[in-house]
Amino acid sequence: MPRADVLVASNRGPVSFRLGDDGGLTLSRGGGGLVSGVSTAARDGLSVWVCAALSDADRLAAAAAPGGRLDLAGHDTGGAAVRMLPIDESTFRSAYNAVANSTIWYVNHTLFDTPRTPVFDARWARYWQAYVDYNRAFAAALAEEAADGAKVLVQDYHLMLVPRMVRELRPDLRIGHFTHTPWAEPSYFSLLPDDIAAAILTGMLGADSVGFLSPRWAEAFVRCCVRLLGADAGGGNVHLGNRSTSVRVHPLGVDAEELRERVSRPDVGLRRDALRQRIGDRRVIVRVDRTELSKNIVRGLAAYRELLRTHPEHRGNVMHVVFAYPSRHDLPDYRAYTAEVQRLAREIDDEFAGNGWSPLLLEVNDDYARSLAALQLAEVLVVNPLRDGMNLVAKEGPVLSENGVALVLSREAGAADEFGADALTVNPFDVSGTARAMHEALLMDPAERRRRSERLARAATALPPTAWFAAQLAALD
Numbered sequence: 001m002p003r004a005d006v007l008v009a010s011n012r013g014p015v016s017f018r019l020g021d022d023g024g025l026t027l028s029r030g031g032g033g034l035v036s037g038v039s040t041a042a043r044d045g046l047s048v049w050v051c052a053a054l055s056d057a058d059r060l061a062a063a064a065a066p067g068g069r070l071d072l073a074g075h076d077t078g079g080a081a082v083r084m085l086p087i088d089e090s091t092f093r094s095a096y097n098a099v100a101n102s103t104i105w106y107v108n109h110t111l112f113d114t115p116r117t118p119v120f121d122a123r124w125a126r127y128w129q130a131y132v133d134y135n136r137a138f139a140a141a142l143a144e145e146a147a148d149g150a151k152v153l154v155q156d157y158h159l160m161l162v163p164r165m166v167r168e169l170r171p172d173l174r175i176g177h178f179t180h181t182p183w184a185e186p187s188y189f190s191l192l193p194d195d196i197a198a199a200i201l202t203g204m205l206g207a208d209s210v211g212f213l214s215p216r217w218a219e220a221f222v223r224c225c226v227r228l229l230g231a232d233a234g235g236g237n238v239h240l241g242n243r244s245t246s247v248r249v250h251p252l253g254v255d256a257e258e259l260r261e262r263v264s265r266p267d268v269g270l271r272r273d274a275l276r277q278r279i280g281d282r283r284v285i286v287r288v289d290r291t292e293l294s295k296n297i298v299r300g301l302a303a304y305r306e307l308l309r310t311h312p313e314h315r316g317n318v319m320h321v322v323f324a325y326p327s328r329h330d331l332p333d334y335r336a337y338t339a340e341v342q343r344l345a346r347e348i349d350d351e352f353a354g355n356g357w358s359p360l361l362l363e364v365n366d367d368y369a370r371s372l373a374a375l376q377l378a379e380v381l382v383v384n385p386l387r388d389g390m391n392l393v394a395k396e397g398p399v400l401s402e403n404g405v406a407l408v409l410s411r412e413a414g415a416a417d418e419f420g421a422d423a424l425t426v427n428p429f430d431v432s433g434t435a436r437a438m439h440e441a442l443l444m445d446p447a448e449r450r451r452r453s454e455r456l457a458r459a460a461t462a463l464p465p466t467a468w469f470a471a472q473l474a475a476l477d
């Protein structure tokens with residue numbers, strides 16, 4: 001098999017498998033910002049994408065693939081070969097659930113309930129060992145697949161030890177790391193045990209270049225290196241020992257052409273018609289999220305309730321469409337959060353529904369075409385995460401909206417850096433402030449709303465995934 005010049009590594013890959021009743025495997029597209037960004041960009045020279053098998057069906061498919069590379073004939077992965085690693089289930093679960101999603105994700109999104117969590121004990125130390133092993137499996141596969149002097153782009157918080165491990169195995173390679181999440185300030189990052197914090201930072205500094213979605217996250221990373229490792233920083237670089245790593249910001253936008261092509265297909269049209277019928281001639285406030293703690297869905301619903309309580313004129317005239325599709329349901333916190341979202345939605349319905357009007361439409365299953373249709377119809381879009389690396393829904397909304405959308409946006413989302421005054425920015429903890437912003441959005445003059453929405457769409461598409469990907473590669477020259 002030819003060795004690769006450009007490689008990407010990420011936990012979630014572009015495809016996942018499901019085991020049918022007949023024992024056959026069916027394929028579907030991976031979700032989330034990382035996968036959509038890299039998939040769109042992959043046409044530009046990516047040769048191998050290394051990812052983990054995430055389920056039993058994935059492990060079966062991966063174990064059956066010759067040399068580990070999947071046969072994806074007929075599926076658009078942008079021309080890249082996909083090497084899916086059949087990491088054993090218990091190692092994978094410990095690395096993905098306990099360390100990546102319950103520790104590092106929580107650190108970078110500041111999600112801990114600190115009187116109770118985190119707890120770093122002997123059990124957690126075993127999970128960490130699994131994270132090390134899982135990172136080692138990626139490093140070994142990359143070292144095996146890469147041609148001399150190849151460029152390796154390692155993605156996200158699941159794989160923070162990989163850059164240093166790859167450098168040790170293959171000093172000839174050019175290595176980049178890109179973080180899709182925010183980064184915590186040193187005071188919060190140092191909740192981690194000192195040796196773990198140091199392993200993560202030095203793991204990443206094994207790269208020639210590390211990238212972030214916003215200057216805020218890049219600066220926090222540099223402060224962590226300086227404060228916790230005693231590294232030197234200057235001129236956009238971090239120096240530690242005899243090595244330097246450049247720290248870059250590569251914002252990720254959306255591809256307008258691809259989105260518009262996608263919504264022109266019949267499945268989206270059908271869902272748009274169904275939604276239109278459901279909404280009637282009411283005003284529509286939309287949100288679309290993974291059911292994810294950091295997305296702050298519960299406070300968003302509380303703000304909608306406050307809007308209806310304080311502005312009775314909206315009752316009967318507005319509908320909140322909430323699509324919260326499932327995510328990370330192995331984690332009890334996430335299951336409980338979904339239940340809380342559903343409970344609050346029911347309470348709002350009980351308080352206000354009547355005369356054939358239901359204030360809210362909540363769906364918790366995944367339907368990509370339906371989400372796109374909702375974004376087309378949205379007059380107001382609510383994106384109020386506690387913290388978010390970027391948030392691509394905030395960017396897709398203005399591009400897709402038919403009549404212009406007023407964006408209520410958390411100032412803690414990376415996207416807020418690029419949108420300036422055209423979004424109605426809110427403090428995500430301030431429920432009353434969010435309710436006021438929703439009210440202001442509903443009252444916005446339609447012409448003004450369209451003008452702002454057009455400017456938002458221009459900002460959202462300024463750096464499409466191809467440019468983002470090219471910037472990561474160029475940072476290695």
Ligand code: G6P
Pocket residue numbers: 012031032033034035156157180181327328
């Ligand atoms: C975020 C992360 C990605 C991840 C995605 C979906 O966007 O930065 O790395 O793939 O969430 O989460 P999941 O755990 O389902 O892959």
